[in-house]
Every structure is written in structure tokens, then in C-alpha cells.
Amino acid sequence: MEIRVLRYFLAIAEAESVTAAARRVHVAQPSLSRQLAGLEQELGVRLFTRRPGSLTLNAAGRRFRPVARDLVRRAEQATEVMAALGDGEQGPEFTVVASPSTVVSFLAPYMARSTAGPVFRDALQTDPNDVFDVLANSDADIGISTYPAPATLESAVLGRTPVMAQLPAGHRYADRDVLDLADLVAEPLILMSRSNVARLVLDEAVSRAGLAPDIVTETSSAALAQSLAARGSGVCLVTDGARFGLKELVVRGPEGPLTVPLYAGWDRDHYAGTALRELVARLQDFAATGLRHFTDL
Secondary structure: OOHHHHHHHHHHHHHOOHHHHHHHHOOOHHHHHHHHHHHHHHHOOOOEEEEOOEEEEOHHHHHHHHHHHHHHHHHHHHHHHHHHHHOOOOOOEEEEEEOHHHHHHHHHHHHHHOOOOOEEEEEEEOOHHHHHHHHHOOOOOEEEEOOOOOOOOEEEEEEEEEOEEEEOOOOOOOOOOEEEHHHHHOOOEEEEOOOOHHHHHHHHHHHHOOOOOOOEEEEOOHHHHHHHHHOOOOEEEOOOOOOOOOEEEEEEEOOEEOEEEEEEEEOOOOOOHHHHHHHHHHHHHHHHHHHHHHHOO
């Protein structure tokens, strides 16, 4: 199955006409018709419903179109990588999908300090629990989340990132860098729902320490939780980066700072799998350095 023929198929699917597609890809119409017939014969199914003057994708064609797009995209990316290597560049540049907090607090600092190896060229941002769904339905190369990657992906644990409490600059604890768990639970708390990873980590630590929060406001919106904290309604714990002038403090339990895991996941058959594994190893080293800093607090 040639990439060139897949491009022809996609052009016909978009134009819904062999004649119009032939003009678009600069191939004679009879030749394009033969290429399509050959592809359908190779696949063993018809891909289009044929009507006078038009072709529309049938059920098999609709199923095949995203596969064709993915194969064409991979071929284009492979060409770009080889061209970059030929020009003496440092290697492939990847698109990552992650939460805004992960981009701000982890990936951007990594990029600022990285001087060698594969790098990120773009970042798609979404909720942590949606990261790997977006990865599967976009042009991103790797996803990073506080939730484990599905078993269908190649994956790795990058490390652990600290759970941060956020409070306004005028709060009595605003001059601290670390907030002990016992002090935290004595404050009015603004928490995400119990499916939130940072919330789960906090609930487990509070239970182990035999503590109980006095006042808890629960919300499903991180931005709303932060706005409530900014207006003085309590201390919030969210995985998003601080907004509204809030200050972030590491939360420390009896066993040390509270942390959540960071997982990476990517396609097992990714065209640049070796470079992705190198990138993951570098991210693991960077995460370990950051964790040592927080462990010392």
C-alpha cells in the first residue's frame, strides 16, 4: 500500500469526485480511477458509493479514512525527521498533550533548561483525565497526565509532582513555602471532586494522619475553586497553575511532601519511538531533580 495512493484516496474523499481530485493532485483522471480501483482491490472492499457525477464514502471508506490520514501523517513526519537529521539538527520535535498545570510547572521549565536531545514544538492542553483521549484523536505524539496511560499505549512513570495549596497573598500563611497537613486541614478548604488525583492524594494522607478538615467546599471547576480562594473563602487544592494572584505552597504530611504521579504514554508503533524514549528518559531525570528539591523542604 503506497502512501501516494493513500493521498489520492483522501483527495477523492474530500472532493467527492475523481475528476475534481485529479485536478487537485495533478494526475490524469483515468490513472486516478485505476489507482482507486487498485486500492479497493488490495483492501478487498469498496470504499465509495458511486453515483452519476459523484462518489461518497461508504461505511468501509469512513472507517478507512482516519487510518489513511494517520499513515500519511506518519510518512510526512518520518520525512521531516530524516531531513532534520540530514541538516545536523538535534532531532525530532514533538507535540505533547497535557494539562495546563503540567505544561506550566513541568514541561516549560524542562524546555527552558534542555540544551540537547528531542524537544517539544507544541503543546495541546486539556484536563488530566482527557489527555490520552486527545492523544488518540489528534496529531500529538505523547501525552502526559496524572492518570495512568491505557494499556494500548507504551508508557512510563516520569516521576511525582508536588500537591500545591493555593491561597491569597494576604493569607496568614502566605509567607511560607510549605504548609503542614495539620495546618492545612484547620483552614476552610476548597477541593475538587473525589475523582481528582490531588484530592485523592489529600484524602488518603488526611486519613492516614487521623485528621479531618473542619470546612470543605467542593466544586468541579478548578477556576471557580481558585476564584473562591482569591476572594478569601478558603485554601484551594487544584492541579491547575495558580491564577488571580494566588500563592502556591507545597503541602507536607507526616511522611513528607504530598505528591501525585506523572505518567507518559505514546503510540507503541510511533515512527520516532527511539527518540520518544530518549525524551522520556530526560523528563524522568528532570522530574527526579525537582522531586529532590521538594523533598528537602
